Amino acid sequence: MEKLLLGVMKFRNLVQPSMLPSLKKLANKAQPRMLMITCMDSRLCPTSFTQADPGDMFIVRNPGNMMPHSQLFGESHQSALSERAALELAVSSGVEHVAVCGHSNCKAMAFLHQSLTPEENTAQNSWVSSWLKRYAQASLTKFEQLDVHASEVNKITFSSNLREHEKMELVFDNQKNLSAVDKLSQVHVLEQIQNIKSYGFVRDLLDKKALQVHGLWFDIGDGEMSLYSKNDKKFIVINEQTLETTFSHLITAD
Numbered sequence: 674m675e676k677l678l679l680g681v682m683k684f685r686n687l688v689q690p691s692m693l694p695s696l697k698k699l700a701n702k703a704q705p706r707m708l709m710i711t712c713m714d715s716r717l718c719p720t721s722f723t724q725a726d727p728g729d730m731f732i733v734r735n736p737g738n739m740m741p742h743s744q745l746f747g748e749s750h751q752s753a754l755s756e757r758a759a760l761e762l763a764v765s766s767g768v769e770h771v772a773v774c775g776h777s778n779c780k781a782m783a784f785l786h787q788s789l790t791p792e793e794n795t796a797q798n799s800w801v802s803s804w805l806k807r808y809a810q811a812s813l814t815k816f817e818q819l820d821v822h823a824s825e826v827n828k829i830t831f832s833s834n835l836r837e838h839e840k841m842e843l844v845f846d847n848q849k850n851l852s853a854v855d856k857l858s859q860v861h862v863l864e865q866i867q868n869i870k871s872y873g874f875v876r877d878l879l880d881k882k883a884l885q886v887h888g889l890w891f892d893i894g895d896g897e898m899s900l901y902s903k904n905d906k907k908f909i910v911i912n913e914q915t916l917e918t919t920f921s922h923l924i925t926a927d
């Protein structure tokens with residue numbers, strides 16, 4: 674707590690004076706353009722990694738950057754879930770982008786991966802495992818299509834309930850040393866994109882091209898943020914070069 678209190682004092686003395694004009698403007702009105710859904714992991718600092726300012730984005734955080742599939746609830750409003758409410762609130766507030774951000778060495782993904790080998794699963798009867806079992810089983814099923822030890826390229830297709838042009842593929846280049854849990858985490862990010870697109874109010878905006886859904890993945894060890902590229906069928910590091918090539922359409926579109 675001491676660190677928090679001293680941090681508030683540091684903010685008050687060094688940062689707040691220069692931020693005050695923009696905070697005053699935001700006091701009664703904000704128009705965030707993005708909803709980010711990311712993991713609660715303490716090492717992830719989404720506003721810092723993206724240099725976002727106050728008012729730029731809504732953020733939903735939970736274990737394993739999850740947005741449960743709409744079919745798990747039906748159309749009834751009886752079963753309230755914060756993630757679902759947050760998605761509805763953000764979309765009705767006019768966000769133009771929803772991004773799911775996973776990360777390396779994710780504890781939630783490690784728990785999920787452990788359920789493949791129940792004898793190693795030490796958290797079977799925890800709330801975390803119930804949460805993962807209920808909402809992330811589809812990611813695990815998808816992941817099981819991969820042969821993680823294969824020497825050749827592995828590919829997973831995400832196409833259920835999606836229009837053909839929305840089909841996504843994820844290819845793992847086995848030269849790259851991603852752990853099995855990190856691969857599961859990337860599969861899981863794309864599965865969350867599908868889950869987001871399963872909501873009727875999201876579909877309407879997608880059809881009108883008023884909303885885009887993106888997959889991000891942060892490598893904690895090397896501090897690099899990657900964005901899923903549909904054309905390249907993989908997560909690609911965001912840097913000067915890829916901003917001019919792979920992701921240039923996203924810069925001009927904004």
Ligand SMILES: [Zn+2]
Pocket residue numbers: 712713714736737738776778779780781782
């Ligand atoms: Zn995590």
